[in-house]
Amino acid sequence: MSKQSRVMWSEGMFLLPQHFQYQDEFHQHQLAESTLRSTPFHWGVQTLEVDVEALATGSLQLKRLKLVFPDGSLYDAPQHDPLPAARDLKNLIKGGEIKVYAALKLPEPFGLNYVEDGQEQKSARRFRKQFDTLPDLNEGDLENEITSLRLNVVMLVDGDTLDGYSYCPIARLARNSIGGFNLDAHFVHPTLHVGTHETLVGLGRRLISVLQAKSKALSVPPPRACRPDRRVRFQRRYVVLAAEYGQPRLPATGPPAGAPTPASRAAVSVSRGTGGRFADVLAGHPAH
Incomplete structure (x- = not known):
């Protein structure tokens, strides 16, 4: 089924999860196409903060990341989405410079697209499943538990395969005199705002x-x-x-x-x- 095809709704129809899933796919596709037509610069970093202290110990961690992926997905961590898992840099092949990417798995039509919370490092999936207890927006005090899907963003580096991902370069690391890594201040990542860098x-x-x-x-x-x-x-x-x-x-x-x-x-x-x-x-x- 094409993302440009609408779901046909009729009285008395037997509802299935696919009806809502593909209806949502249709709206997401329409929104993405409208964004592409409105501006050629529709993706890039809005906010980025790297944990410099962790980087000095050989671990790449982020404190803040807000960006728009090339496929139009909005990501805002840790405010609304989980931060990517830390990346151990000690086992990387020695080299002068390493580019770092924020990557989001593309949907797989006939495959599993989510991973259980806490298992994100074992399997690369587009979403991470979480449970949230939310109040009724009208009644206020009536709470129920619902299952939600958060974007499961990972950090990839040069040498990792980027096939099957929507990705955005966010940093470049340069080796220092003691064999560790420092952020390359001259690297300018794709950005949506001049004030980002x-x-x-x-x-x-x-x-x-x-x-x-x-x-x-x-x-x-x-x-x-x-x-x-x-x-x-x-x-x-x-x-x-x-x-x-x-x-x-x-x-x-x-x-x-x-x-x-x-x-x-x-x-x-x-x-x-x-x-x-x-x-x-x-x-x-x-x-x-």
Whole structure:
């Protein structure tokens, strides 16, 4: 059954779990397709915090991870989902750099897609089954136990197979002088927000500084004794500056003719005013 096919509902039908499962698959597919059409940058890291103390002992552990996987799955740990199991780095093959991935198993149509809570390290499945005691949202005090499925995300590294997973690179580890690992601060993972990574924040600040310097230089009017041709060239620079700062506030329009692909739409979007977008994003940073 295709994910684009709807379940046919009728009066008196005998309900099966598949009716609700495939109805949910249909809605999830529609939502994912809508997201893909709305923006080419629909996945990446939102928040990442690595346990540096554990890394110094040879264990890769996360304190916080919030991201959107390429298949559209939303992951937020430990607030709403369990954190990935720690990864022992002591037995890895010696090498200079190792890339780390957050990976989520893709659904298997004719296979088991969940694992019991506490058994996640023994079997790679998309979901982890848990039991929650929840109140009735209307009655309030009437509680019942229900079974829920949480995303069972694992951490994979270079050398592990990524086939059958939706994955996102989150870090790169570099060996230090004592044979351990340190986080590579120059590695920039896919991100949904500029403020997610300090490297992007630094680039944004430098870009804003350059634009502000240009704005200050152009704020001085040309001397009255200036030749007419030089005055025209100077006024053209005013137009460029106004476009550079004004475009990010303009409403987004469709891509030009001959550029229907997501990559082309991305290029047009970025060209509309990178500097202005950085200014908006970094406005809330104290260092800006």
